[in-house]
Amino acid sequence: MSMTRRQFVAALGASSLLTLWPGTNALASGSDTRMLVVLLRGGLDGLHALPPVADPAYVRLRGALAPDDPLKLDGSFALHPSLKFMHQLYADKQLLPVLAVAPPYRQRSHFEAQDCLENGTAKPGGSTGWLNRCVAALPGSDGLAIATVMPLILRGEGEATTWSPPLPQEVNPILLQSLQPLYAADPVLAEAFSRAIETEAAGEMAMQGKGGKRAGVQLPQTMAAAARFMSKAEGPRIGFVEDSGWDTHGNQAGVLARKLSELDNALRAYRDGMAARWERTTVLVVTEFGRTAAVNGTGGTDHGTGGVAFLLGGGVRGGRIAGDWPGLNARDLNEGRDLRATTDLRALFKGVLAKQLQLSESVLDTRVFPDSRDVKPLDGLLV
Structure with a gap:
């Protein structure tokens, strides 16, 4: 990937600064932190990836679809058995699952939900994305999307580029x-x-x-590519990776066993590729909505509401579960069918951005997520 003009100027400025003050570097100024957003398009079933094993209604609703031999976490929740690397990160206190989370959009259209998640507002629409607005709020920073076409989340006035894998998705x-x-x-x-x-x-x-x-190019290769760029000293501070195929209306057990294994391997590839910079890196794994609480007639689940997000990285306060669990009893479900969302995704995003990228509350409330003063950031996500 060719160096942009801003990258060249930033690199030149950094070189001059190091010449004048040898003790000054990116680590000392705190500007070397990295943040990667991974969007799983199609609606990851959070109840399959993070089974609520202590909820008595879970097995009744899922039956044979409930994963065998889940990886226990805290006694109430577990990880799907395909997520072995993530389970190790949890043990190392570098993984924080956030349950019952969703964007403010509460309907069940893939396109509208993804649009809302990417533009960072209370409803679909708009031509710029919240991740690009982060880049614009951080002078000298760049954004990178591992994608053929610039996704909505990184469109805008901020400096952002795309890199496309050599093989088609x-x-x-x-x-x-x-x-x-x-x-x-x-x-x-x-x-x-x-x-x-x-x-x-x-x-x-x-x-x-x-x-x-x-x-075709699989997610582990894509994530490894993101690490190659973002691990460099003058690499982009903000990255975005997307993956499709998470819409599991049928044969969910088989499809998600494969897809979750790919995700797990992809996160390992990214962690390994970031090397020492992993300690100052945060990864957000999100999806546009959850799935129905009950299994459907084709061994799958349909579009739902509340889902799951995963926060991981060297500076994450992990080894615990975040978010408020609403329960799976019929009276607790959204419209009698979906896990009820108790956390706005923007609250998760704000909590990470305030700590990881040092963005002020006023910038988050007005520029990055316009008209969102009533959405308070989640606290204590990072060390």
């Missing part, structure tokens, strides 16, 4: 769902599109049966 199933009605109305293209969808589905099912995945 697999086709986003949500995009295919959106295109299907358009092609179905075309007498020429409808049949060809239908055949393409069938071929894609057959290939995916065949790979799942073999325990593998179709060709």
Whole structure:
């Protein structure tokens, strides 16, 4: 990736500063911290990734879908057995799960929920993202998205670039769902599109049966690439990685066993790639909403509300569970079907940004997350 003009000027300025004052460096000024946001598009089932093993309603609602041999955490919650590295981070007090969390949007559209999460406002809409507004509020900082096209979360006036892996990602199933009605109305293209969808589905099912995945760049490779850039002394302070395929309406147990294993390996690859800088790095793993509390008729779950987020890094106050658990009894569920969200994602974001990037409360309330004074940051997330 070529160096931008701002990166060049920043590097030149840093060199001059080190020449004049050898004892001055990025570590001493606190400007070498890093933050990475990982967005799992499609709606990760938080009850599958972080099973509430002590809630008596859980097994009744999930039945055979409840993961076997979950990795115990605090007696009330566990991690999916595919998340072995994250379990070790929890033991090392570098992983903090945040439960019953969601953006302020409380409906069940993928696109609107992702839009709300990325633009950082109380409802979908807008042309800039909150992560870009963070970059703009930090003079001399840069943002990096590991993506082919700049995502909404990093669009805006702040300095941000994209880097695309050399191999294409697999086709986003949500995009295919959106295109299907358009092609179905075309007498020429409808049949060809239908055949393409069938071929894609057959290939995916065949790979799942073999325990593998179709060709393309996987999340561990993407996260390793993010670490290569962000671990450099003059690398971007703010990064973004996205992954699709988390919309598990059917065969959820098999799909998430593979996807969660990829996520676990990806986080390990990023931690290893950051090396010594890991101690001053924070990673936020988020998704647009949760899933229904009960299993559906095809071994999956449908769009829900409250989900889970994971905060990890060398400076995280981990080894515990954050957030308020609303319970899974019928009277406690949102609309009688979803885990009720008790924490606004913006409160989590604010708590990290205030500590990790030293952004003031006024900047967070008015610039990064406009009109959000009533959303107070979560305290005590980082050491």
